[in-house]
Amino acid sequence: MIIDEEKEALDSKTSQTVLELKSAIAFQGKGATQKKVEILRVLRRLLSQSEVPPIEAALQAGAVPLLVQCLSFGSSDEQLLEAAWCLTNIAAGEPEHTKSLLPSLPMLIAHLGEKSSTPVAEQCAWAVGNVAGEGEELRNILLAQGALFPLARLMMSNKGSTSRTSSWALSNLIKGPDPKAANELIRVDGLLDAIVWHLKKADDELATEVAWVIVYLSALSEKATSLLVKSDVVRLLVGRLVASESLQMLIPVLRSLGNLVASDSYMIDVVLIVGHTITDELLSGLIKCLKSEHRVLKKEASWVLSNIAAGSLEHKRLIYSSEATPLLINFLSSAPFDIRKEAAFTLGNLCVAPPKNNEQPGIIVVHLVSLIDSGCLPGFLNLIRSADIESARLGLQFLELVMRGLPNGEGPKLVEREDGIEAMERFQFHENEEMRNMANTLVDKYFGEDYGLE
Amino acid sequence: MEMESGSMETREEGSKLGLGFPYWIPSRRRFKPDDLFFAAGNTERELLAKHVALDLTEDERYQLQKMEVAGANTVFCPIAGCGARLDYLEDFEDHYRTRHTASCSVCFRVYPTSRLLSIHVSEAHDSFFQAKVARGYPMYECLVESCGVKLKSYKSRQQHLVDKHKFPTTFEFYKKARPSKHRREKNQRKQALYKSEETKEKYMDVDEKTQKKMHQIYKPKQPKEAKETEMEVEEKIDDLVSAVSKLSTSDSSPSSVSFGHRHARGFAFVPRSIRQSRKQVSQPEAQG
Numbered sequence: 001m002i003i004d005e006e007k008e009a010l011d012s013k014t015s016q017t018v019l020e021l022k023s024a025i026a027f028q029g030k031g032a033t034q035k036k037v038e039i040l041r042v043l044r045r046l047l048s049q050s051e052v053p054p055i056e057a058a059l060q061a062g063a064v065p066l067l068v069q070c071l072s073f074g075s076s077d078e079q080l081l082e083a084a085w086c087l088t089n090i091a092a093g094e095p096e097h098t099k100s101l102l103p104s105l106p107m108l109i110a111h112l113g114e115k116s117s118t119p120v121a122e123q124c125a126w127a128v129g130n131v132a133g134e135g136e137e138l139r140n141i142l143l144a145q146g147a148l149f150p151l152a153r154l155m156m157s158n159k160g161s162t163s164r165t166s167s168w169a170l171s172n173l174i175k176g177p178d179p180k181a182a183n184e185l186i187r188v189d190g191l192l193d194a195i196v197w198h199l200k201k202a203d204d205e206l207a208t209e210v211a212w213v214i215v216y217l218s219a220l221s222e223k224a225t226s227l228l229v230k231s232d233v234v235r236l237l238v239g240r241l242v243a244s245e246s247l248q249m250l251i252p253v254l255r256s257l258g259n260l261v262a263s264d265s266y267m268i269d270v271v272l273i274v275g276h277t278i279t280d281e282l283l284s285g286l287i288k289c290l291k292s293e294h295r296v297l298k299k300e301a302s303w304v305l306s307n308i309a310a311g312s313l314e315h316k317r318l319i320y321s322s323e324a325t326p327l328l329i330n331f332l333s334s335a336p337f338d339i340r341k342e343a344a345f346t347l348g349n350l351c352v353a354p355p356k357n358n359e360q361p362g363i364i365v366v367h368l369v370s371l372i373d374s375g376c377l378p379g380f381l382n383l384i385r386s387a388d389i390e391s392a393r394l395g396l397q398f399l400e401l402v403m404r405g406l407p408n409g410e411g412p413k414l415v416e417r418e419d420g421i422e423a424m425e426r427f428q429f430h431e432n433e434e435m436r437n438m439a440n441t442l443v444d445k446y447f448g449e450d451y452g453l454e
Numbered sequence: 455m456e457m458e459s460g461s462m463e464t465r466e467e468g469s470k471l472g473l474g475f476p477y478w479i480p481s482r483r484r485f486k487p488d489d490l491f492f493a494a495g496n497t498e499r500e501l502l503a504k505h506v507a508l509d510l511t512e513d514e515r516y517q518l519q520k521m522e523v524a525g526a527n528t529v530f531c532p533i534a535g536c537g538a539r540l541d542y543l544e545d546f547e548d549h550y551r552t553r554h555t556a557s558c559s560v561c562f563r564v565y566p567t568s569r570l571l572s573i574h575v576s577e578a579h580d581s582f583f584q585a586k587v588a589r590g591y592p593m594y595e596c597l598v599e600s601c602g603v604k605l606k607s608y609k610s611r612q613q614h615l616v617d618k619h620k621f622p623t624t625f626e627f628y629k630k631a632r633p634s635k636h637r638r639e640k641n642q643r644k645q646a647l648y649k650s651e652e653t654k655e656k657y658m659d660v661d662e663k664t665q666k667k668m669h670q671i672y673k674p675k676q677p678k679e680a681k682e683t684e685m686e687v688e689e690k691i692d693d694l695v696s697a698v699s700k701l702s703t704s705d706s707s708p709s710s711v712s713f714g715h716r717h718a719r720g721f722a723f724v725p726r727s728i729r730q731s732r733k734q735v736s737q738p739e740a741q742g
Contacts, residue, residue, distance in 0.1 A: 176486075177486060177488050216487055219485075220486075248498075251498055252499075255495060259484070262484040296494050296495040299494070303491075306483065307483065310481050338494075351478075355480070355481075361478070385547060386543065387529040387530075387531065387543060389532065394478075397478040400475060400478070426554075429533050429534045429554075431532050434476075435532075437474075438475060438476065441475050
């Protein structure tokens with residue numbers, strides 16, 4: 001815990017160092033270069049303080065323009081490294097601190113080039129990554145200044161730390177929401193091969209960063225998605241999903257697969273054929289995530305399953321007869337709200353046949369009956385009662401399936417037994433007209449005057 | 455297989471089928487990378503990928519967990535006229551139970567506010583009300599509290615709601631459809647007691663029947679009712695008295711009704727040090 005006096009001392013030491021740097025830069029005489037490096041090193045150490053780095057003090061003393069000068073072409077590697085390091089740590093501060101790096105960006109980007117020594121390029125990539133992570137505006141500036149291509153090239157480096165740092169920086173740079181950068185990245189020659197190579201060979205840390213790049217490529221770029229689904233990437237992602245125990249890795253791997261399945265029908269139609277090994281492996285990887293204790297994995301795996309369950313009849317049968325179903329039924333009754341919602345989407349999708357043209361989609365009665373017998377209905381009724389419109393809508397849609405699809409008119413009786421009528425009647429005064437109409441339509445149709453009178 | 459973001463297309467598809475109900479249609483759902491859907495996972499990344507100097511304080515960690523666990527959404531109660539703000543989705547059920555389940559002790563209908571309940575009781579169970587209506591006073595209040603308009607008939611009130619407040623034409627404050635399960639059971643018990651003529655009226659709305667009988671006892675020079683009818687009327691008056699005594703006058707009533715859309719999203723709270731962890735600080739040890 002740093003106390004005020006210490007902070008003051010730190011700040012004043014920092015200001016002083018910056019002033020010394022200014023003199024050293026101006027100084028033309030013997031040993032000038034060495035002097036500069038020594039002072040930069042002192043500054044770098046001050047800025048690497050773990051508690052409260054004296055960024056403010058450095059900025060106020062005018063550090064950035066001086067550091068930019070230290071980045072000038074022809075400077076020694078040592079000098080470049082120390083200067084870039086200082087800038088990296090300044091950029092890691094508050095948003096205003098990050099923004100203060102603006103004047104240095106062109107030079108930082110320049111030193112990403114292939115003529116730079118690897119440690120220098122890596123340090124500049126780190127600084128650029130910090131800036132890119134700050135916000136869309138800064139990302140756009142970096143892109144306009146040409147940061148994308150050199151970072152992509154660095155991603156293909158053999159040196160682990162370099163490719164890891166630049167992958168991380170790239171993931172920050174392309175995260176959008178503008179898809180422009182993602183679209184540019186996939187067009188870089190050799191990029192897809194590099195991704196495949198890393199997914200195959202890399203250690204967990206590097207593979208994780210590469211996976212994040214894939215997350216953004218698959219979420220933002222249709223071009224990238226269509227290339228990815230036809231490549232080895234899918235198989236490798238599934239392999240990582242099954243094999244890894246690291247939450248840090250599983251999140252982007254799972255999400256990449258989720259994005260790919262969601263965005264491109266090729267996945268369900270061509271890649272994930274029921275009966276193929278890859279499909280079985282993916283399913284077991286997803287089930288592993290359902291069983292995990294991590295909320296994010298449970299939720300996003302349920303989401304992926306819901307999209308697969310929106311596929312063919314074979315896909316529905318596959319999921320229905322797997323371990324996933326009882327896990328999802330359990331989620332529906334006891335998991336946190338957002339997981340319940342995803343489970344609901346999946347279970348409902350299992351009960352409805354693939355839509356044909358303009359017909360009312362058919363109900364897969366066997367699945368529906370079995371899910372109801374397993375006690376699904378209360379979970380859906382709870383969704384109807386929630387404040388989230390989308391969930392309420394989903395619940396009402398499921399209720400319609402139950403009342404239409406359960407044989408022997410059992411549906412309405414069951415719904416009444418579970419207080420479903422009360423749940424629907426809540427919508428009489430709901431502010432949303434569609435909700436009112438949906439609920440009223442169901443009540444009128446299934447619980448009209450003739451109901452309950454034998 | 456359509457692709458969609460959210461469920462917009464499903465809705466259109468469903469009503470395109472022209473059957474008045476948006477049926478469940480399985481379709482893939484896709485989210486943008488900055489969608490709230492992914493927020494929890496993004497936060498995990500930032501928590502885990504911490505090469506930063508600054509560590510999360512206990513307080514910030516707790517806040518994050520609380521935010522994730524509770525579904526981190528500010529919601530506004532969707533019941534017309536309420537608009538109460540709830541900080542967590544999970545709280546909505548409690549809110550609904552305490553604020554929106556006022557029930558009529560006569561006919562067991564449930565209303566979402568005490569004002570609506572009292573309007574219902576007046577209109578459905580109060581003979582004084584009916585007497586004034588018969589004399590031409592405008593007694594039917596507009597359901598929108600801030601409006602204040604009173605109409606002379608149920609129908610004209612309906613029309614006013616549709617015209618002035620954009621209620622759907624299918625809206626019925628007083629649904630004649632199906633009596634509640636409780637009501638049906640009560641009916642069946644009564645039928646066992648009374649004459650067979652009563653059973654002919656089984657299909658009538660129970661409360662209309664009540665009103666008619668109530669009306670009759672206030673007409674002057676009316677011949678004395680049959681014994682059964684009198685019993686029933688007394689029962690009704692007792693019920694009404696107890697109902698009136700149970701009406702609460704306090705409780706927050708909605709001060710305004712709006713039928714527009716409410717924004718139901720808050721912004722995820724990201725503590726300062728989480729934001730910082732998106733950037734990585736070079737540590738002396740990390741460098742060779």
